[in-house]
Amino acid sequence: MEALNTYRGGPDERGHFGHFxxxxxxxxxxxxxxxxxxxxxxxxxxxxYQAAIDDFAKHYVxxxxxxxxxxxxxxxxxxxxxxxxxxxKLYFKRDELNHTGSHKINNCLGQILLARRMGMTRIIAETGxxxxxxAVATVCARFDLPCVVYMxxxxxxxxxxxVFRMKLLxxxxxxxxxxxxxxxxxxxxxxxDWVANVENTFYIIxxxxxxxxxxxxxxxxxxxxxxxxxxxxxxxxxxxxxxxxACIGGGSNAMGLFHPFLDExxxxxxGVEAAGHGLETGKHAASLAGGxxxxxxxxxxxxxxTDDGQIIDAHSISAGLDYPGIGPEHSWLxxxxxxxxxxxxxxxxxxxxxxxxxxxxxxxxxxxxxxLAYVAKIAPELPKDHLMVxxxxxxxxxxxxxxxxxxxxxx
Amino acid sequence: MSGxxxxxxxxxxxxxxxxxxxxxxxxGLIVYVACGDPDPETFFEILSxxxxxxxxxxxxxxxxxxxxxxxxxxxxxxxxALKAGMTLSxxxxxxxxxxxxxxxxxxxxxxxxxxxxxxxxxxxxxxxRAAGVDGLIVVDLPPExxxxxxxPALDAxxxxxxxxxPTSDDKRLPxxxxxxxxxxxxxxxxxITGTRSASGAAVRQAVARLKAHTDLPIAVGFxxxxxxxxxxxxxxxxxxxxxxxxxxxxxxxxDADDRATPGLVDGVLGFVRSLAExxxxxxxx
Numbered sequence: 001m002e003a004l005n006t007y008r009g010g011p012d013e014r015g016h017f018g019h020f021x022x023x024x025x026x027x028x029x030x031x032x033x034x035x036x037x038x039x040x041x042x043x044x045x046x047x048x049y050q051a052a053i054d055d056f057a058k059h060y061v062x063x064x065x066x067x068x069x070x071x072x073x074x075x076x077x078x079x080x081x082x083x084x085x086x087x088x089k090l091y092f093k094r095d096e097l098n099h100t101g102s103h104k105i106n107n108c109l110g111q112i113l114l115a116r117r118m119g120m121t122r123i124i125a126e127t128g129x130x131x132x133x134x135a136v137a138t139v140c141a142r143f144d145l146p147c148v149v150y151m152x153x154x155x156x157x158x159x160x161x162x163v164f165r166m167k168l169l170x171x172x173x174x175x176x177x178x179x180x181x182x183x184x185x186x187x188x189x190x191x192x193d194w195v196a197n198v199e200n201t202f203y204i205i206x207x208x209x210x211x212x213x214x215x216x217x218x219x220x221x222x223x224x225x226x227x228x229x230x231x232x233x234x235x236x237x238x239x240x241x242x243x244x245x246a247c248i249g250g251g252s253n254a255m256g257l258f259h260p261f262l263d264e265x266x267x268x269x270x271g272v273e274a275a276g277h278g279l280e281t282g283k284h285a286a287s288l289a290g291g292x293x294x295x296x297x298x299x300x301x302x303x304x305x306t307d308d309g310q311i312i313d314a315h316s317i318s319a320g321l322d323y324p325g326i327g328p329e330h331s332w333l334x335x336x337x338x339x340x341x342x343x344x345x346x347x348x349x350x351x352x353x354x355x356x357x358x359x360x361x362x363x364x365x366x367x368x369x370x371x372l373a374y375v376a377k378i379a380p381e382l383p384k385d386h387l388m389v390x391x392x393x394x395x396x397x398x399x400x401x402x403x404x405x406x407x408x409x410x411x
Numbered sequence: 412m413s414g415x416x417x418x419x420x421x422x423x424x425x426x427x428x429x430x431x432x433x434x435x436x437x438x439g440l441i442v443y444v445a446c447g448d449p450d451p452e453t454f455f456e457i458l459s460x461x462x463x464x465x466x467x468x469x470x471x472x473x474x475x476x477x478x479x480x481x482x483x484x485x486x487x488x489x490x491x492a493l494k495a496g497m498t499l500s501x502x503x504x505x506x507x508x509x510x511x512x513x514x515x516x517x518x519x520x521x522x523x524x525x526x527x528x529x530x531x532x533x534x535x536x537x538x539x540r541a542a543g544v545d546g547l548i549v550v551d552l553p554p555e556x557x558x559x560x561x562x563p564a565l566d567a568x569x570x571x572x573x574x575x576x577p578t579s580d581d582k583r584l585p586x587x588x589x590x591x592x593x594x595x596x597x598x599x600x601x602x603i604t605g606t607r608s609a610s611g612a613a614v615r616q617a618v619a620r621l622k623a624h625t626d627l628p629i630a631v632g633f634x635x636x637x638x639x640x641x642x643x644x645x646x647x648x649x650x651x652x653x654x655x656x657x658x659x660x661x662x663x664x665x666d667a668d669d670r671a672t673p674g675l676v677d678g679v680l681g682f683v684r685s686l687a688e689x690x691x692x693x694x695x696x
Contacts, residue, residue, distance in 0.1 A: 014555060024524060024551045026480045028576040028601060031583055178486060184477065191479045196602035198578055295524045295551065296477060308498040309529025310476040 007262035007338050010329065015212020015299075018335065020328035023211040025298045028195045033298075036202075037213040039118045044220075049113065053221075056109050060142070063106075063224065065094045067232035067389070072359040073372075074379075081380035088243070088382035090375060091236075092392040093229055093257065096364065102394035103225060103253045104135035108204055110221035112139040115202035122201045124148045126190040128155055128183035128249065129320030129367065130162025131394055132206030137171035147171040150190045152181035155319045158402045180313040183249075183323045187297050207250025208327030211298030215327050222256025229389055230260055237387055243268040243378075246391040247371040248341070249285065249321035251330045253393035258339060268340070271330060272374045274316035275343035285314035287326040288334050288341045301328040317346035317406065318366035320394070344373035352376060353396065353403060365394030366403070424517040424545045425570055425593040428467055429628040429649060438645025439467035440690045441630055442683055443521065443654030445488035446471045446505055447497025448661065453671040454492070457661070458509055460680045462516045465687020467650065468630075469509075470548070473502050473522030480550045482605035484655040484662070491669050499526045499535070503542045510543030519572060519593075521548040524560070532560050536567040546570030546593045554586045561590050574598050575621060584624050594628040594649065595621060599635070605655025608634035615647040638689030646693040653686055 010017040023033060043049040057063040070090045078087025095103040115123060123145050127133030133149040140147035149166055153175045156163050166173050179185035187210075194203045208215045208222070226244075233241050244261060246254035248271040261267040276284035284290055287302040294303040296311060304312040304324035314324040333339040344352075352372035357363045364372065371390050379388060396403075404411050422430065432439045442461055447454050461469055474489040474497050481489070506518050520539065527535045527549065539547070547564055554561075554573070561571045570593030578601065579587045588595065597617060599609035609617075618629050631644045632652025644651035660682040664675025 023553060023555045025553060026550050026576075027553055027574045027587060028480070028578055028598060030553045030555070031578045031580070178483075179477070188477055188479050192482075192603045195480065196607075198601060293528075295528050297479075298551075300528075303525070305525065305529060307529070308500075309526035310493060311525070 007333070007336070008259065010332065011212060011216050015216070017329045017332035020293070020301050020331040021212055021215060021299050023298060024295045024300065025211045026195060028198065032198045033211050035118065039114055040213055040217050043114055043117055049117070052113055053110055057106070057224065061099045061105050061109065062097060064228045064232070065097050067229060067236060068092045068094050069236070070360055073356065076359055077376065077379035078384070085384065086381055087384055088379040088386040088388040089384065090379060091233070091241070091387065091389045093225060093389055095225060095253065095391060095393045096362070096395035100131070100135045100138050101397065102131040102135065102365065103222060103256065103391070104132040104206060105138065106224055106256065107206065107218050107221040107252060108135040108139045110217070111202070111204045112143050112145070115145070115204070116143060118202065120200060120202035122146050122148070122197065123204055124150070124190050124193050124201055125204045125206060126150045126183065126186035127206065128186065128322055129318065129365070130155065130159040130166065130398060131320060131365070133171070133173070134162050134165045134169070136204050137166040137169035140171060141169045148193065149173050150176050150186040150193070152176045152183065152186050154181040155183070159319055159398055160401065162398050182313065182319070184311065191297070207252040208255045208329060209250045209297055209299060209301065209325060215299065215329055218252050219255045219259055219329065222252050223259045225253065225256040225391060226258060226260035229257065233387065233389065240264055240267055241387040241389045242266070243270060243386065243388045245270045245272065245371045245375055245388065246393065247272045247321060247367045248326060248330065249274070249323045249367065250325070251327040253391050255327060255329060257389070257391045262338060269333070269338065270374065271339055271341045272371045273341060273343040274318055274321035274370055275345040276315040276317070278345055279343060283315040284343070285316040285321050285323060286343045287324060288331070289343050291324070293331065296325055299328045301325050301331045302334070317349060318370065320365070320367040321370065342374055344370040348373035350403065350406060362392065363396035363400070364392055365396045366399045367394055368392050423570065423593070424515060425468070428517050429594060432467060432649065437691055437694050438648055439650035440465060440641065440645065440687050441468040441470055441632070441650050441652040442466045442657055443470040443472060443652060444657065445474055445485060445492050446502040447474060447492035447495055448488040448658070449491050449665055449669055449671050450495040451497065451501065451505070453675060455505060455508065456676045457679050458505065459512065460676065461683060462513055464680045464683040465691070466516070466683060468517045468519060470519045470521045470652065470654070471502065471506060473499055473520055473526060475523040475526055478523060480603055482603040482655060484605045484658045488658045488661070499530050503538050503544070506544050507542035517545040518543065519546045519548060520544050522550070524549050524551050527560065532563060536564055536569060540567055540569060544569065546572050548572045548574065548596060550574065554589060557590055565590060565592065572596050577601055577617065584621070588625050591627065594630050595625060596652065597621060597629055597631045597648070598633045599631050600633050602633070604633050608636065608640060611643040611647065614644055618648050638685045641686045642689040642693040645690040651690060657683060
């Protein structure tokens with residue numbers, strides 16, 4: 001049992017982080033949600049389950065991912081400070097080097113091994129940027145399970161390379177036309193599929209959202225990120241990092257980075273939401289900054305919604321952040337003050353995207369480019385011995401076409 | 412225990428209606444309409460005409476932008492209604508307006524939790540009661556979340572109608588039936604509204620299973636589309652629920668810009684009448 005004064009004890013047995021989280025699903029799904037929870041609790045007690053995850057993580061995914069000292073960006077930010085003596089020491093957690101190019105595979109591995117334990121024979125998933133969809137299609141190919149990925153038509157248009165990847169991997173990509181054809185609509189349709197196929201289907205949710213036990217389960221699978229950072233930073237600098245920064249759509253990469261550090265009060269945690277065209281324009285995806293608590297997709301959390309409780313479509317240049325909600329544990333960390341949540345606009349992310357490419361030789365995904373945009377704001381004025389870790393949670397190959405378009409470059 | 416009354420002052424409208432159906436020896440017809448579809452005034456004309464067309468219980472859908480358990484027809488109806496300006500308070504006003512002309516036909520509001528969460532659950536219950544609403548079906552509030560709205564609704568004198576499904580096995584059923592009142596809504600298929608249909612035999616078996624666990628009336632819906640299917644269901648259950656196919660009729664009366672054309676209300680009510688007639692003959696043979 002955890003002590004009472006811990007931030008790592010959640011959720012409670014009903015899936016609540018404070019008053020967030022829960023199990024707000026139709027009765028049809030309830031027995032299945034309970035079965036997933038039961039299977040996951042049993043799996044956690046089985047050393048063979050974790051051993052299988054670790055084995056695939058090492059040999060198939062390529063973990064541990066490096067903790068890389070971003071020297072040129074560190075110098076760049078230092079040169080931006082008011083005097084020459086400042087500038088945080090920036091490290092990247094290189095989860096973009098994972099097989100499939102993002103952190104999403106960490107979670108997919110855990111879930112597909114669970115689906116197999118449960119005897120499920122068909123996998124469904126939702127995807128926004130396509131990173132999760134590609135990761136799901138990948139593990140489905142590896143474990144020989146049929147895979148159906150729901151993806152909004154808007155996202156299909158802006159993430160064409162990932163759509164093709166999923167198809168190469170043998171997945172069926174179902175275009176979702178309802179709503180604005182983005183991530184929330186894909187999640188609605190995946191839930192509709194699940195309701196109709198509960199007897200043989202496992203739903204691999206891609207982020208720390210959805211009904212209990214998903215937020216906790218996905219967090220557990222992604223915590224490998226933070227656990228590795230802890231060890232790697234100890235080896236590199238002999239101490240804990242001072243600040244952790246990660247972008248937030250649903251919030252899985254951030255939660256995976258933050259969670260192992262929640263009970264280290266000296267470690268500052270910063271989540272960066274997508275401010276789209278700017279918070280003041282209403283065209284953004286910043287659920288904490290611009291939303292209020294509500295219930296969607298199985299959990300209570302901060303949502304972008306109208307006065308009447310209708311969900312508002314999110315906007316972000318990054319398909320992976322384009323979601324009108326956020327994982328319930330983030331809502332709780334926000335209200336409890338343990339983590340800080342800020343935002344970066346489309347334009348700021350684009351600038352960071354290019355900066356990282358030129359200075360580090362790493363083309364980041366547009367999602368972590370938001371995190372870097374915020375790093376750019378605070379790093380210059382922090383002391384030189386300030387250790388900052390940014391989760392570089394995805395690579396930018398998938399984004400080069402849409403970035404070219406925004407920059408007015410014809411390919 | 413199940414079977415609580417919806418209010419403290421004798422039998423509720425729902426209880427009186429199901430008692431009357433029992434006395435008549437027939438199954439009832441429950442029709443679902445999405446509030447404010449395709450526009451508030453046309454909707455009110457339809458709503459007003461439902462009792463005369465033979466509807467025993469009216470389910471008014473509270474429109475929501477993300478109706479996860481519903482199929483394309485009801486989703487589209489919700490979005491049309493929202494586009495035409497419907498809100499949750501507008502839905503309550505619609506119910507209150509109906510009550511000024513009909514004090515007998517039970518009204519059940521059906522929808523999703525977020526608009527109610529946003530409105531304020533306590534205020535919603537008070538306002539719904541004042542508007543003459545008899546019961547609630549909130550799709551995404553399972554028994555595990557009963558503290559949110561179910562218990563307060565029962566305390567406020569409203570029926571709480573739960574969905575039971577083919578996945579509600581004998582172990583799960585007592586949980587589902589606890590705190591359920593008025594009637595039980597059996598979802599006859601695994602899936603979303605308006606898609607597949609269940610066979611009469613499967614429904615008969617499911618109703619018998621439910622009856623072993625509860626004395627509440629059993630209404631059966633999801634996938635009930637035609638007068639023949641409604642009759643088949645009403646022959647073995649206490650009521651049949653029809654939604655998507657009524658909305659299909661409504662849609663047939665819309666122009667290219669989703670505006671109502673002159674024959675729309677008659678078309679919808681004519682179809683509802685055919686359902687009602689079919690249901691009334693169901694147990695005659």
